[in-house]
Amino acid sequence: VEAVDEVTMVPRFVESDRIQASALVVSEYSEDYSHWNAKMSLGNWLRKSGVPGVAGVDTRELTKIIRERGTMLARIKMDEIEPESPWVDPNQRNLVAEVATHGVRTFGPENDQTVPHLVIVDCGMKYNQLRSFLRRGLRVSVVPWDFNFADDIQYDGLFISNGPGDPQMAATTVNSLRKCLDGEKPIFGICLGHQLMALAGGFKTYKLKYGNRGHNQPCIDEFSGRCYITSQNHGFAVDASRPNCPPGWKPFFTNANDQTNEGLVHLSKPFFSVQFHPEACSGPHDTEYLFDLFMRLLDNSKIGVLDSLPITSLLMAKQDTVVKRVKKVILLGSGGLSIGQAGEFDYSGSQAIKALKEEGIRTVLINPNIATVQTSKGMADKVYFLPVTPDNVVKVAKNEKPDGILLTFGGQTALNCGIELHRQGIFKEMNIEVLGTPIEAILDTEYRDRFNQRLSEIDEPYAQSKACCTMEEVEDAGKTIGFPVILRAALALGGLGSGFADDM
Template sequence: MKYNLKTPAVLLLADGTVFHGKTTEKFSSNRLGEICFNTGMSGYQEIFTDPSYFGQIMVTTNPHIGNYGVNSDEGESESVKISGLICKNFSFTTSRVNSDSSLEDFLEKVNLPVIFDVDTRALVSHIRKNGAMNAIMSTDTDNLDALMEELEQHPSMKGLELASKVSTSKAYTLGDKLSDQRIAVLDLGVKQNILRRLADRGGFIKVFPYDSSFQDLMEWKPTGILISNGPGDPEPLTSAIELAKHCIEEEVPTFGICLGHQIIALAMGIPTLKMHNGHRGINHPIQNLKTGKSEITSQNHGFTIDKDSTVSNSQVEISHMHLNDKSVAGIRIKDKPCFSVQYHPEAGPGPNDATYLFDDFFDMMSKQNIEA
């Protein structure tokens, strides 16, 4: 069993803090990325394959990772998207009847490094206090100065465009070809469960590359447009912002999720901000300000939209609020068929409290078609 090798490994943060652990074998190369943590107690496969995590080293607060293996039907993309994994206890034994393989084999196929036996409670506390920052994973434990030099060359997530790294290279379709609801999805790093939610409601979906224009999407004659989740800073995505502006001006029913939410905000002149450590987990409380009801949500984002600018924007209303820090969790454009949320209503992993938003999207498309 590879666990017996217990190769020493190190995690070095940009502020010079060092965390030691073990790994299964020597890394073929050092791994770099922004360090972040997820508080979910389950759903690690969905997290590791979520395109929104591209370029990030993932710390799991759940102490047991790998215990239920992986299943080929539960990925949110075709491959692992995180840059590396940090955990407390890595399980080499799979204890689920319907698992296809162990997490060890799943990660080994893509050469993804794992450092375990790390004091993740101390690591997460450090990130919470000092904020998200770049980090490097290595088995070269005796050359910290060289590792720091390499780390200092790694770009900051602020200003980094990553949607191009995870978006489809060519458009494709799925769902019911005979459906009256034709949904164009701008793929900034779309999760498969978003597409499943649309298809399950009878939609015909065409997924477009991240840099597609408004005209590209409209040539397909969609009844609505969904701007997806994805990784990186939203500000460099100028073509997506321009597309969102056209969607709003032309009153095409539009739904934005996470990065798509930020894109819509930027299209309305609302700036985005890098968060201290982000929201990542499956138990984030949100309040729907229209109904007064609360919902528990799945979240994964390191950027947010500026609250003061949102409040002062006469064309925008806040529809949802994060109950932990009072940040903006959803907006609607007044008198326009456009809304967005800063969380994942499709879940995967996470609770299903917010899936009604897909019904709202379909209702909005139907209403707009009737009025047209």
């Protein structure tokens, strides 16, 4: 039984009410499954859903073919004697009509008229889009793609969801959207919703040779110049080139790889859209702020303030608060090492230095180890061969005056040093920003009680544990926790002295 999110009352771990893929092809498949939340194997889930799957295929070779020839039609043929079936191009079908909801559904505080009312047009919506709005306390009505939302429902804001296929197949949605664009109510679109808004606004769409897929698509914010890493899955794009951009609109984001359009914004009305998925459940979450931007537009719409602050002004304000130019960074190395030890710290730290230098950021390394890649000539701009201690970091910081500091590339020594500097208020006093993993996240993971508390807040299970100093305390802990238990000796390298106990 699928768990339900207690806040949103939406299924918690899936993005749709069924498997949407026509088939699954994998290189290798294991019959065994071990995920803590699994109720059945992948094969059984596919079988239950009536979706075919095939394993033992050279998927790397398939990838090479698609890479050279572009997106292709495909089918699974069971054997040579099976009769040939006709090729079917899914883009010739209205896929939106096949996957969208068929009725109107309501969520959130239904009777609270003080809360903004959002209408979501479901074109194949991912559940996390709905979750993202419900977590922000909205009243939500989800309507089908062909619902006359321009005339038959009152709302404070409109959201057009993602969905499959050619956007021109959803002409009914485009026609309703075109009426809404004549109004002043905020509108936000994601993925297919972006393409449908574009068509309604006078843009054209076209099919990409490959499509953009995956969790690492870089997109440039045209207002700030900042690059965001985004999650995408689409085969069509909007033509927003200068001669084809209708008056009143401006590109919002551009894909840094292929220069395709990744978002649009209206220059005077509260309308914007993005091609990527800011709500992607597995991340990245760099662009989730777009939901908060839309919330501000909704709040203004609810109280009738529509033209006091154009969306472009909000985006420029976002630029001022988000983009802070870092010019110099201190990176903390590890404690004293023997040659060959802790290669992961050396590798990750050296890669961090390279990445910072590529961005034009000066790097200052504190590392007492001479025989490492990090401390090699030509890596960091300046190296201090000093033990990684709070006193030494303060001395270096006073001399170098850095904008930021990285604490997570030197193992426990660097983490402990960073925690102590935080406790002393040094970072705040010297106006040094902790980059990468926030200090609060470090504290949460360093202290088991805090970590368990965070897990409890999101209803995640965790193993019971107890710190003991005497044999009596160990015996009491075993009785309280229950056998078997794992005993781990404190301050032991590599878990030496640890083991399992099945009984007293």
